[in-house]
Amino acid sequence: MIRGIILCGVMLSSGALLTLSAKWQNEVFAPGASGKVTAFNHPMLQSLMFFIGLSLTLPVYLVRCCLEKRRPRKLWEMILILPSSLDVLNTLLGIFGLLWIPASVWQMINGAVLIFGAIFSKIILKRRLSKFHFAAVAVAAVALAVGGAASLLNNNQSPNINNSTAQFIVGVVLVSVAQIVAALHMVVEEKLISSIAVPFESDHIVGIQGINGIFAMLILLVPSKYIWIGDAPLDDFIDGCLQIYNSLALTVLMAVFILSVAAFNYAAVEVALRLSTVHRALFDSCRMITVWVVCIVLYYAGMEKYGEGPH
Numbered sequence: 001m002i003r004g005i006i007l008c009g010v011m012l013s014s015g016a017l018l019t020l021s022a023k024w025q026n027e028v029f030a031p032g033a034s035g036k037v038t039a040f041n042h043p044m045l046q047s048l049m050f051f052i053g054l055s056l057t058l059p060v061y062l063v064r065c066c067l068e069k070r071r072p073r074k075l076w077e078m079i080l081i082l083p084s085s086l087d088v089l090n091t092l093l094g095i096f097g098l099l100w101i102p103a104s105v106w107q108m109i110n111g112a113v114l115i116f117g118a119i120f121s122k123i124i125l126k127r128r129l130s131k132f133h134f135a136a137v138a139v140a141a142v143a144l145a146v147g148g149a150a151s152l153l154n155n156n157q158s159p160n161i162n163n164s165t166a167q168f169i170v171g172v173v174l175v176s177v178a179q180i181v182a183a184l185h186m187v188v189e190e191k192l193i194s195s196i197a198v199p200f201e202s203d204h205i206v207g208i209q210g211i212n213g214i215f216a217m218l219i220l221l222v223p224s225k226y227i228w229i230g231d232a233p234l235d236d237f238i239d240g241c242l243q244i245y246n247s248l249a250l251t252v253l254m255a256v257f258i259l260s261v262a263a264f265n266y267a268a269v270e271v272a273l274r275l276s277t278v279h280r281a282l283f284d285s286c287r288m289i290t291v292w293v294v295c296i297v298l299y300y301a302g303m304e305k306y307g308e309g310p311h
Helices: 002-025 043-055 057-067 078-098 103-110 112-123 131-153 165-194 202-224 237-246 248-274 277-300
Strands: 029-031 037-039
Touching (some): 057 202, 078 103, 078 202, 103 112, 103 277, 112 131, 237 248
Antiparallel strands (some): 029 037
């Protein structure tokens, strides 16, 4: 019971830090490869850092095995390729979407993972859902629809949102699709892992998916510099690294981002293995409250750039 409460607390706090640190990175200006001071706009580099954060749990797993004097499992498992691929797609869609919408709206849309998680649990895991489950999902769907419509209608009226309505809609669509992929990832992960005789441990699962994601992102980062969208490349790895090196704020935010990724995903997998995917999605959705509170506090503290006031 106490362990479960601690895991939920870790999910809420580290999940909020993950969202906020990722968004705040996009608000920092620093000199890059050209020497010009520009905004940090490197979603694919952020995705790479996300998977580096996941991989940090693997050394923890190996050290734990040594202390317990037991042989660790293989450091590469074929069964985790599909969940890892879904994780890469989900991360890319979510971070690209975060470029064009506020952190609070991004986190609110993340609540849709509860809806899709329940649907996929019913279809793939054949899990029976009670009437009150369906009622809760329906309420969540209505809340998301109302909140999304309000954010869209007031987007241009907010003094701290500079994106156009078209960019806002694109961001919402990307993050919404990311939630479908995230829910599928959770359910597939639970299905595959529960089907094997010797169960995985949470730090092992998260670490292996991190390693797989790092390899995938390194492959994707190579051509990203040569794929242009408008007057800028999709991403420029060298430029982004130099901006991080030249900015203490970016360095700190990236470190917080990486550590919060490791803590959040470890706790999330633990909750899914000990309880269920639906519980994991539920606690994940609850962190939007933490994000909103922090954004409002920062806004009224005079840091409108990093917070959000009433729209």
